[in-house]
Amino acid sequence: MAEFDVDLFVIGGGSGGVRAGRIAANHGARVMLAEEYRMGGTCVIRGCVPKKLFVIGSHMKDEIEDAKGFGWTIPPASFDWPTLIANKDKEIARLEAAYTTNVEKSGAKVVKTRAVLEDAHTVRLGTGETVSARYILIATGGAPNHGKEIPGIEHVISSNEAFHLTELPKRIVIQGGGYIALEFAGIFAGYGSDVTVIYRGDNILRGFDEDVRKHVRTEMEKRGITILTGCTVTEVTRHGKDYTTHLSNGSSIASDQVMFAIGRHPAVANLGLEKAGVAINPKNGGIQVDAWSKSSVDNIYAIGDVTHRHNLTPVAIREGHAFADTVFGKRPVQVDHATIPTAVFSQPEVGTVGLTEAEARAQVSHVDIYKTDFRPIKATMSGRDTRVLMKLVVDGSTDRVLGCHIVGDAAAEITQAVAIAVKMKATKADFDATIALHPTAAEELVTMRTPTARYVREAAAE
Structure with missing residues (x-):
């Protein structure tokens, strides 16, 4: 036995x-x-x-x-x-x-x-x-996780329920500023809903590169999504099929649905x-x-x-x-949790791998930033008011690419490939030696030659 x-x-x-x-x-x-x-x-x-x-x-x-x-x-x-x-x-x-x-x-x-x-x-x-x-x-x-209990929390849905709504809300309030909140904001806005995002911090996507945070917010607001920062939902009241979301700044918003995406x-x-x-x-x-x-x-x-x-x-x-x-399997394997690529399928899409500018400046003494912000080729004909952001964070002492941050169409697809190079500790010279694939947005990653910013931290005094 x-x-x-x-x-x-x-x-x-x-x-x-x-x-x-x-x-x-x-x-x-x-x-x-x-x-x-x-x-x-x-x-x-x-x-x-x-x-x-x-x-x-x-x-x-x-x-x-x-x-x-x-x-x-x-x-x-x-x-x-x-x-x-x-x-x-x-x-x-x-x-x-x-x-x-x-x-x-x-x-x-x-x-x-x-x-x-x-x-x-x-x-x-x-x-x-x-x-x-x-x-x-x-x-x-x-x-x-809906966070602390507030009056009317029973009226709030999560991403779980959002997948099974019987009808598209004409108006929806979404509390949260991370992956799930912004992805659903783009989803509902794309299908025609009037969307308001509520976030307690000073800007959305906490923990992401600052340029990414600013760019995504600007682009989302261009799409008609209202983003209110520095406040939280304090109460949700129901009136028949409608809801009123009361905010900590004293204002209120009427909607057909209220969704919380503030963490798990x-x-x-x-x-x-x-x-x-x-x-x-x-x-x-x-x-x-x-x-x-x-x-x-x-x-x-x-x-x-x-x-x-x-x-x-x-x-x-x-x-x-x-x-x-x-x-x-008699084969010991430890997972390397460093340099994990991630994507936010917001609209516009975000792809990122490695260190943010702030993280790099805190960890290494010399940081070079290569950044470009441009209108994608499709927009020149469609007339859509949108721009793409691409940014490389480089160790100025070793020339190693420490981070890559992209906002725009196919950002996640591009980042998956770039993540291989970053994981292999590729240098900026390696990127520069790679011939551009034209015409693409991704070619900007191998054609940026001049740093847009350079930071050198002075050595601490003895």
Whole structure:
């Protein structure tokens, strides 16, 4: 008789958990994976994938408008929100089935139920059955966080509900200034909603390069999106089907929907962590793990958003794969969390990798900035009032490119390729030696020759 029912029990069927379970099974482990909601997790079911589908659809309005400048006469177009929702649901269902099939093909068993820890080696399923496991991997992800309770918070939706609205709101108020808030602001505006963004800070996209923050805000406001900074929502009142959002600056806004996108918290509640002795990181509220994704309990690991390290799907996938290779593949792998590229599918789109200007100036003594702001070729014919930003942050002493920041069409696609060069520690000379691909926007990255700014920090006195 085997000492344990399974070699690995995975709690959570999102991208990270699925990858870990599948690779562990490929290494010969007996794997069981539990998912209480839908296979695919946040990214596939109510995050990255449906969000990107919505973004693509919202761009169609611009394409139709821009076509006139290129000689196309298009009859007045109409948009049907229920059709979008139905087609999105169909695609998500297809992906969910694919996730389940891929796990089962690897030999792992999927159980559609909640699972909680009874002790360090035992998991209790929602059916009441218990399963013993040599190793346990927690990959339960995160969930929207509405922040402190305010009057009328029950009227507020999150990104989860936004994917399932029965009709397109004519007016929507969105509180938040990060990825999700700005992406949905662009989505709703693109489909024709009147959008107001509320953010407590002095400008949106906290943590991004300052030039990126300014550029995105300017471009969003050109698109008719109202951005109110330095205030918060204090109350939401309902009047029939309408809502009034009251702000800390004393003003109020009427709308059909109110959405909060002010952050996410790790899904650690009611998992039985205390029974197994799994520690929570006091700094971020996620499961505390080391560089190998191991928790405070030797045989229990955690990956992805539940650790609240870097809440990005590709990071969770990489962590899950590394865990499986380390524990079951006899090939120790640590994930390098440095220089992770990221994108904001706002409108305009943002792609960034490496250090911001402020971060570089704090870390190295000599920083050179190469920056350009230009009208894209398409806009010269469409007449659209928009500009692209491209910026390179360079270590002036070593010539190494420390960061790249792009705002404009295909910013994410360009950044994915540039991230390889930045990860390989390419120098500005390497960029300069690369022949431009013309005519493209990306060619600006290899044609900027003169620094737009240079910062040299004086050595500290003895």
